[in-house]
Amino acid sequence: MKKLDVVVIGAGAAGLFCAAQAAKRGRSVAVLDHAKRIGGKILMSGGGRCNFTNMYASHENFICDNPHFCKSALSQYTPWDFIGLVAEYGIAYHEKTLGQLFCDGSAKDILNMLFKECEKSGATVSNQCEILSIEKMDSGFELKTNQDQYQCESVVVATGGLSIPKLGASPYGYQIAEQFGLKVKPTRAGLVPFTLHEQDKAVLAELSGISLDASASFNDTSFNENILFTHRGLSGPAVLQISSFWQPGQTVEFDLYPNGDLLAYLQQTLENQPDVQLSTALAKHYPKRYIQAALPYLGIENKPLKQYQGKQLEQAAQAFHQWQLKPNGTEGYRTAEVTLGGVDTDELSSKTMESKKVKGLYFVGEVMDVTGWLGGYNFQWAWSSGWVAGQVV
Incomplete structure (x- = not known):
């Protein structure tokens, strides 16, 4: 003893x-x-x-x-x-x-x-x-x-x-x-990557390895860092942070142009280059592989900027500023940091x-x-x- x-x-x-x-x-x-x-x-x-x-x-x-x-x-x-x-x-x-x-x-x-x-x-x-x-x-x-x-x-x-x-x-x-x-x-599990529902995973898993600056928000809490697409779902600092606040079955909102006004950028581009395709304009701020997948996924038609009528350009910008995603769950304790x-x-x-x-x-x-x-x-x-x-x- x-x-x-x-x-x-x-x-x-x-x-x-x-x-x-x-x-x-x-x-x-x-x-x-x-x-x-x-x-x-x-x-x-x-x-x-x-x-x-x-x-x-x-x-x-x-x-x-x-x-x-x-x-x-x-x-x-x-x-x-x-x-x-x-x-x-x-x-x-x-x-x-x-x-x-x-x-x-x-x-x-x-x-x-x-x-x-x-x-x-x-x-x-x-x-x-x-x-x-x-x-x-x-x-x-x-x-x-x-x-x-x-x-x-x-x-x-x-x-x-x-x-x-x-x-x-x-x-x-x-x-x-x-x-x-x-x-x-x-x-x-906290500080943990999100997993996705099949319909989201079918598109987003193809983007594995791409990282974007983003703000992730749930209720009144937001984190402005980056997000990382993986073959299983979404990771990166902003995702890990918000995962500790997220409640299962709820939606997380991502601002994929967190440090500026995407509509203002698109309107300026429209003035200077009306014939440029939306995808080309966006490729100045996002990886091309992401844009190719994101536009159809977000329900945005790709065409020359001068062809967007009424609020269409505003709606396109809003889709990037307010991307709503309902995770399927998290990777759990296996990869959780806390x-x-x-x-x-x-x-x-x-x-x-x-x-x-x-x-x-x-x-x-x-x-x-x-x-x-x-x-x-x-x-x-x-x-x-x-x-x-x-x-x-």
Whole structure:
């Protein structure tokens, strides 16, 4: 039986960071993870370069039933605090776009930094460690695993969500919450590509590989980045972002000329080149392969601009500004970057991440009902929530 102050379940970003913070305070800490390979999700993130934070992260960049829950942790440990740690380790990084920071080299740099932080502070990390049971005792917890038994004062659940099951994602964190009487919000895939109904797929799958600047909107939420046609459906940053807000069976609106007035452009072209075909005019702004498919798909006849009567030109422009698409669904957890829903934040202290019902039980990172936008926000939530829990466990 190993007696410790803290056991952290899950050796992802939040778990490793929390463990290092707690151990720095002189606490004896073990991190236990069931996976064979630790840090798989960190290594594949950001195309292998790890989008480790966003300079502009605030509570407004997170989806949570309690919109104020994130404020405390994000203010206690900010993106600039983590950027300072990255700089201490001499890890070169760059801003890609919209405040998103990536390693110049490899995501391994961030994972190695987390391992070194644990090593320096004395936190141990064990892989292929399966938790068999967790029991609440008078003075803490007792855990049985396939490797050892542990007694500890505090348990930190950092098991992540259900996305990318091939890397070991599981519902275990939710099961722990339910075992101790905590509410868990329904979960679904977030930051995930859309799949299409057959009639849309028949046309759009042919456009696989084409990327367009676009604004994707659902209800009152919009994201202006790009969209990518794939052989399965629609992806790209704007699609991934809006997927977290979209509700099944509903329509998403895309503005495919998001930074200007397409009608004004077409009218100007009509004045200067009345004999030019609509497809030729549009090919200045869109790939030819896209235009060839899009005009018949959107129900627009291709003819010289001077032949458009009345509001026909306006309707053509509107079809690009307000493309309505009803996705068939999403690609699900297999390719989702995050999981929406999770442990109800009403059950937790926003200042420490401790359960309000069970003393000594903490939840950090993606396992709870906090989901960041695409662009480094979910990593920042891992650092901030892990840090605040690490100060008190």
